[in-house]
Amino acid sequence: MNGRRGGLLLGTDELEQALEPFFDGGWIAEVLHEVKSGKEATVFCCRADPARGRELIAAKVYRARRLFRNDTVYQEGRINGNARTRRAIAGKSSYGRGAHDDLWAATEFETLRRLHAAGADVPEPLTGTGDAFLMEFIGDADEPATPLYAARLTPQEAPALFARLIADVELWLRHDIVHADLSPFNILYRPGRLTVIDFPQAVDPRFNGQASALLARDLGHVCNYFRRLGINADADDLAAGMWARHLGTGFIGGRPPPDVDDEEDDDDEEKSDAPILVPTWLVPPAVRKRGRRRRR
Numbered sequence: 001m002n003g004r005r006g007g008l009l010l011g012t013d014e015l016e017q018a019l020e021p022f023f024d025g026g027w028i029a030e031v032l033h034e035v036k037s038g039k040e041a042t043v044f045c046c047r048a049d050p051a052r053g054r055e056l057i058a059a060k061v062y063r064a065r066r067l068f069r070n071d072t073v074y075q076e077g078r079i080n081g082n083a084r085t086r087r088a089i090a091g092k093s094s095y096g097r098g099a100h101d102d103l104w105a106a107t108e109f110e111t112l113r114r115l116h117a118a119g120a121d122v123p124e125p126l127t128g129t130g131d132a133f134l135m136e137f138i139g140d141a142d143e144p145a146t147p148l149y150a151a152r153l154t155p156q157e158a159p160a161l162f163a164r165l166i167a168d169v170e171l172w173l174r175h176d177i178v179h180a181d182l183s184p185f186n187i188l189y190r191p192g193r194l195t196v197i198d199f200p201q202a203v204d205p206r207f208n209g210q211a212s213a214l215l216a217r218d219l220g221h222v223c224n225y226f227r228r229l230g231i232n233a234d235a236d237d238l239a240a241g242m243w244a245r246h247l248g249t250g251f252i253g254g255r256p257p258p259d260v261d262d263e264e265d266d267d268d269e270e271k272s273d274a275p276i277l278v279p280t281w282l283v284p285p286a287v288r289k290r291g292r293r294r295r296r
């Protein structure tokens with residue numbers, strides 16, 4: 001491949017390599033544009049191969065082999081989840097190809113697969129490798145869906161959207177998933193509906209000791225957003241209620257330990273004095289010293 005595929009000059013060999021299987025597999029015909037490039041992944045809007053019966057496909061390509069974030073909190077109890085993911089990978093040849101150690105793309109793909117099958121409002125996952133995966137594109141080529149933080153909801157539509165979002169969070173919990181990075185940045189808005197994205201750090205509440213705190217934090221971000229639209233709901237009550245319904249006892253709530261990132265900069269009014277809940281033996285000393293909240 002000479003850099004140009006489907007009309008777009010891709011930036012790096014890494015990116016080309018990541019997308020190659022999707023061209024070869026007859027999934028995408030052209031990369032139309034980059035939607036967003038973040039620290040961990042870049043999302044592209046692609047024109048689907050006509051045989052796929054859809055117009056657009058989103059490709060999420062992870063940066064290969066770099067420290068993603070301090071993932072201690074999210075990896076706790078993952079042994080089980082990763083084993084499951086690995087089995088899923090083993091069962092699907094194209095999915096397993098190129099899988100590497102961190103498996104973030106595979107983990108996110110598997111989470112989306114389970115949630116979409118359960119009827120959650122998430123993009124439909126299509127196919128994936130260890131570095132990248134394809135999913136339903138939310139929006140259209142001219143107008144990708146607006147992240148909720150930038151959307152202009154009317155007070156009229158807010159209550160139904162809020163109720164459905166909370167029901168979705170509970171549906172995820174029923175399927176052993178806590179998003180763990182839920183915020184108006186990871187919720188896409190189209191009139192009358194919300195779609196939640198960005199699940200790589202999701203945790204399994206049965207095996208992760210921070211899960212109830214992460215659930216309460218997720219719901220806190222949602223409740224804060226909707227409060228300005230006149231909806232008054234208590235995130236901790238919501239979290240405790242759904243936890244009791246699906247996990248029984250063991251709700252701790254509180255605040256999860258702050259995220260830290262290797263290349264984090266400082267200016268952070270959000271820097272937290274919250275107790276570090278993660279067992280200290282799980283956190284490398286170097287990280288413990290530099291612990292800071294991560295801004296997204």
Ligand SMILES: Nc1ncnc2c1ncn2[C@@H]1O[C@H](COP(=O)(O)OP(=O)(O)O)[C@@H](O)[C@H]1O
Pocket residue numbers: 035036037038039040041042043058060123135136137138139144145147185186197198199
């Ligand atoms: N399925 C999708 N359809 C349309 N846009 C998407 C889709 N998935 C992600 N995006 C866009 O890409 C951005 C980054 O995706 P996200 O999964 O949140 O990754 P990260 O925040 O880790 O970079 C989102 O804010 C959204 O604008």
Ligand SMILES: [Mg+2]
Pocket residue numbers: 185186198
């Ligand atoms: Mg995001």
